[in-house]
Amino acid sequence: MDIKEAIERRKSEIERELIKSFDRVWEERLKNAMTHLPSAGGKRLRPALAMISADAVKKGEGKRALPFGITLEIIHNFTLVHDDIMDNDDLRRGVPTVHKVFDEATAINAGDAMFALAFNVLSRLDVDDSILREILDDVSGMVLGIAEGQQMDMDFEERMDIDPEEYLEMIEKKTALMFINAAKNGARIAGAPPSVYEKMAEYGKYMGLAFQIWDDFLDLTADEKTLGKPVGSDIRNGKKTLMVVYTLQRLEVPDRERFLNILGNEKASDEEVSEAIELMKKVGAIQDAESLALEYADRAKRALGVLHESEEKEALLDLVDYVIRRKY
Amino acid sequence: MDIKEAIERRKSEIERELIKSFDRVWEERLKNAMTHLPSAGGKRLRPALAMISADAVKKGEGKRALPFGITLEIIHNFTLVHDDIMDNDDLRRGVPTVHKVFDEATAINAGDAMFALAFNVLSRLDVDDSILREILDDVSGMVLGIAEGQQMDMDFEERMDIDPEEYLEMIEKKTALMFINAAKNGARIAGAPPSVYEKMAEYGKYMGLAFQIWDDFLDLTADEKTLGKPVGSDIRNGKKTLMVVYTLQRLEVPDRERFLNILGNEKASDEEVSEAIELMKKVGAIQDAESLALEYADRAKRALGVLHESEEKEALLDLVDYVIRRKY
Numbered sequence: 001m002d003i004k005e006a007i008e009r010r011k012s013e014i015e016r017e018l019i020k021s022f023d024r025v026w027e028e029r030l031k032n033a034m035t036h037l038p039s040a041g042g043k044r045l046r047p048a049l050a051m052i053s054a055d056a057v058k059k060g061e062g063k064r065a066l067p068f069g070i071t072l073e074i075i076h077n078f079t080l081v082h083d084d085i086m087d088n089d090d091l092r093r094g095v096p097t098v099h100k101v102f103d104e105a106t107a108i109n110a111g112d113a114m115f116a117l118a119f120n121v122l123s124r125l126d127v128d129d130s131i132l133r134e135i136l137d138d139v140s141g142m143v144l145g146i147a148e149g150q151q152m153d154m155d156f157e158e159r160m161d162i163d164p165e166e167y168l169e170m171i172e173k174k175t176a177l178m179f180i181n182a183a184k185n186g187a188r189i190a191g192a193p194p195s196v197y198e199k200m201a202e203y204g205k206y207m208g209l210a211f212q213i214w215d216d217f218l219d220l221t222a223d224e225k226t227l228g229k230p231v232g233s234d235i236r237n238g239k240k241t242l243m244v245v246y247t248l249q250r251l252e253v254p255d256r257e258r259f260l261n262i263l264g265n266e267k268a269s270d271e272e273v274s275e276a277i278e279l280m281k282k283v284g285a286i287q288d289a290e291s292l293a294l295e296y297a298d299r300a301k302r303a304l305g306v307l308h309e310s311e312e313k314e315a316l317l318d319l320v321d322y323v324i325r326r327k328y
Numbered sequence: 329m330d331i332k333e334a335i336e337r338r339k340s341e342i343e344r345e346l347i348k349s350f351d352r353v354w355e356e357r358l359k360n361a362m363t364h365l366p367s368a369g370g371k372r373l374r375p376a377l378a379m380i381s382a383d384a385v386k387k388g389e390g391k392r393a394l395p396f397g398i399t400l401e402i403i404h405n406f407t408l409v410h411d412d413i414m415d416n417d418d419l420r421r422g423v424p425t426v427h428k429v430f431d432e433a434t435a436i437n438a439g440d441a442m443f444a445l446a447f448n449v450l451s452r453l454d455v456d457d458s459i460l461r462e463i464l465d466d467v468s469g470m471v472l473g474i475a476e477g478q479q480m481d482m483d484f485e486e487r488m489d490i491d492p493e494e495y496l497e498m499i500e501k502k503t504a505l506m507f508i509n510a511a512k513n514g515a516r517i518a519g520a521p522p523s524v525y526e527k528m529a530e531y532g533k534y535m536g537l538a539f540q541i542w543d544d545f546l547d548l549t550a551d552e553k554t555l556g557k558p559v560g561s562d563i564r565n566g567k568k569t570l571m572v573v574y575t576l577q578r579l580e581v582p583d584r585e586r587f588l589n590i591l592g593n594e595k596a597s598d599e600e601v602s603e604a605i606e607l608m609k610k611v612g613a614i615q616d617a618e619s620l621a622l623e624y625a626d627r628a629k630r631a632l633g634v635l636h637e638s639e640e641k642e643a644l645l646d647l648v649d650y651v652i653r654r655k656y
Contacts, residue, residue: 025472030479082440086433105414105482108436109475112410115443116471123465129457136464140447144353147441151358154433 003322006315007048010062014047017070021121025113033102033110034117037077040093046072046182049319053186053200056312061190064126068189071122071139072182078114079146081107086154115143127189135185142177149173156240160248160260167245168209176208183207183316199306203316206300211323213293216241220277220286232273238264242292246285255279297324331650334643335376338390342375345398349449353441361430361438362445365405368421374400374510377647381514381528384640389518392454396517399450399467400510406442407474409435414482443471455517463513470505477501484568488576488588495573496537504536511535511644527634531644534628539651541621544569548605548614560601566592570620574613583607625652 018038025031047069051062083089084097085107091097099107122139125132152170156162183204187197218226219234220243234241244263251259262268262276280286300320307313346366353359375397379390411417412425413435419425427435450467453460480498484490511532515525546554547562548571562569572591579587590596590604608614628648635641 025476027476027479027483029483030476079440082436086436106479108410108414109478109482111440112407112443113472113475113479115440116468116475119447119468120465120472123461123468129461132464133451133457133460136460137448137451140444140451143444144441144448147437147444148353148355148358150437151355151434151441154437155355155357 001311001315001318003315003319006052006312006318007044010048010051011044013063013066014044014051014069014073017066018044018047018073021070021074021117024120025117029102029106030110030113033098033106034114036095036098036101036110037081037092038074040095042073042077042093044073046076046178049179049182049204049316050186050189052312052315053183054190056307056310056316057187057190057192057196059310059312062186065186065189067121067125068135068185069182071118071125072178074114074118074121075139075143076178078111078118079143079150081111081114083150085111086150125189131188135188138181138185142181145173145177149175149177153240157238159240162240162245162248164242164245164249167240167242171209171212171242172205175212176205179208179211180204196306199303203300203303206296206303207320207323210293210296210300210320213242213289213296214324216243217286217289217293220280232277235263235273235276236266236268241289243280243285243289246288247280247283250283250285251279255282293324297321329639329643329646331643331647334380334640334646335372338376338379339372341391341394342372342379342397342401345394346372346375346401349398349402349445352448353445357430357434358438358441361426361434362442364423364426364429364438365409365420366402368423370401370405370421372401374404374506377507377510377532377644378514378517380640380643381511382518384635384638384644385515385518385520385524387638387640390514393514393517395449395453396463396513397510399446399453400506402442402446402449403467403471404506406439406446407471407478409439409442411478413439414478453517459516463516466509466513470509473501473505477503477505481568485566487568490568490573490576492570492573492577495568495570499537499540499570500533503540504533507536507539508532524634527631531628531631534624534631535648535651538621538624538628538648541570541617541624542652544571545614545617545621548608560605563591563601563604564594564596569617571608571613571617574616575608575611578611578613579607583610621652625649 019035022031022035025034047066050065050069050072054065055062080092081098084092085099085104089097090100098110102110122136125135127135149170152166153174156170180201181204184197184201187200192200216234220232222231224231247259248256259276259279262272265272277286297320301317304313304316347363350359350363353362375394378393378397378400382393383390408420409426412420413427413432417425418428426438430438450464453463455463477498480494481502484498508529509532512525512529515528520528544562548560550559552559575587576584587604587607590600593600625648629645632641632644
């Protein structure tokens with residue numbers, strides 16, 4: 001089964017449970033602010049991944065992982081509500097952001113309430129109490145890690161001397177941690193032993209890293225029609241991607257000066273953006289990022305060797321292909 | 329033992345554990361933002377209350393309740409960090425607020441990270457796993473309730489038709505829930521049965537309600553020297569206290585119009601503030617709020633009837649007197 005179908009099969013159940021989880025919020029304006037983003041759609045990739053991972057360990061256990069998946073989806077949405085305030089973004093999933101529809105104070109408060117609700121849903125997870133304790137440790141550590149990744153990302157905006165290792169740590173925290181948790185604890189909820197769920201964590205890690213690196217790679221290599229935005233917009237925005245990190249580390253003056261003049265210049269012409277991309281290619285930055293993404297994808301797939309054959313395992317393999325299949 | 333000494337005896341242990349809990353935060357700027365407010369001091373009333381409640385149930389169990397107390401203290405501080413952004417306040421505990429020292433994005437992120445850390449500390453609580461599950465439900469429900477209370481408080485700013493019952497629900501959520509949790513789960517961690525810890529919840533509820541009502545009562549009845557701020561500043565700020573809620577419900581035109589002209593007028597003269605206070609007295613609003621606070625204080629004390637005699641019980645009784653002892 002491909003990943004698209006595996007998600008589709010679970011989506012209506014996920015969305016029903018997700019919306020139902022907000023029933024215990026009584027204050028009307030707060031509830032409206034909390035449900036605004038979750039109701040606006042989304043791929044539901046994280047809860048689906050938790051459920052598919054559970055079913056891959058033991059068919060039929062996906063349903064038991066559902067509340068955990070809802071916890072992750074609410075946390076994912078809460079981080080987006082707060083990120084949009086931090087970045088002062090006006091749109092998300094095609095609709096105005098929570099702080100634009102309501103106000104900033106309500107959006108901060110709604111994010112906090114979503115975070116609390118996520119842990120409240122978790123308390124009703126149908127697993128042994130001792131496993132719940134471990135998952136509480138994991139999920140709370142995950143949110144702390146995401147906040148660290150977010151802070152690193154903000155700090156990087158001012159820095160030109162980022163080490164590739166630091167960069168990878170940042171995206172592991174900011175992006176991959178959620179996938180690590182979904183795959184690992186989805187498997188654990190289905191009764192997987194540590195030898196299995198630690199491999200699932202590895203799967204989530206490398207899939208998440210490949211996903212983020214590929215996403216940035218596409219921005220420079222896909223065409224405008226595929227991207228739905230101008231090629232190289234990350235360069236104009238000054239985004240510190242792995243490719244930019246490599247480039248800043250490898251370029252010498254005067255090329256480095258030239259590159260820094262273009263990076264983050266919102267008014268850079270298409271010719272200048274092309275020039276920056278050529279400089280990145282010259283030092284092998286784009287090629288190396290592509291290779292690393294492919295290597296990570298390979299590692300993610302190999303980690304799944306621990307699973308017996310099933311259509312859910314196929315879907316998990318296909319998800320890896322999906323994140324690097326999106327074409328340039 | 330009086331409450332002051334009971335807190336003092338536990339304070340250094342609380343502060344040591346509190347600071348230690350931030351050790352697992354690695355990102356420097358984030359850690360600095362997270363520790364800014366907790367390091368600036370505070371009464372440590374909530375963790376102390378959890379420990380004293382545990383010791384009151386079974387001498388020596390206070391130490392077991394310490395991580396739970398740290399969870400509450402971190403949550404309390406996180407709500408203050410976010411509240412200060414929402415209210416755009418510059419100072420807290422005599423030092424600049426987190427969003428002023430760092431920036432708003434970092435303050436939002438640091439608050440989120442503190443929230444996550446609080447639940448991470450909770451996962452290491454030394455109680456049966458089944459009790460941890462119940463406490464997780466309680467604490468996450470508490471934070472959700474606090475967010476609802478905060479939202480009600482913000483919504484009240486625009487409203488002139490608040491029902492006293494609604495007002496009491498708001499302060500029960502925004503202020504009393506933390507005390508309910510501290511007393512109830514402190515007792516539960518020490519092994520109290522439901523018949524005891526539910527009474528401790530009642531104690532926390534009425535003590536918290538009395539505390540908030542008395543705080544607002546003092547603003548109108550204490551002298552400037554005692555308050556450290558001008559008498560009636562709540563009237564100039566338009567704060568919807570229980571006394572204002574009663575007054576708005578009871579005054580008839582033209583007095584009601586006159587009162588509304590003064591309420592929320594930052595430039596109101598001392599004479600006008602006195603006039604507003606006279607109108608509040610005329611309809612019995614101040615007297616009724618005082619009576620209610622005293623009644624709640626009494627209920628809080630009576631709930632402690634479930635405890636055997638001990639110096640910790642004395643301290644809990646003294647805490648009730650303390651919240652209404654502060655003089656006018």
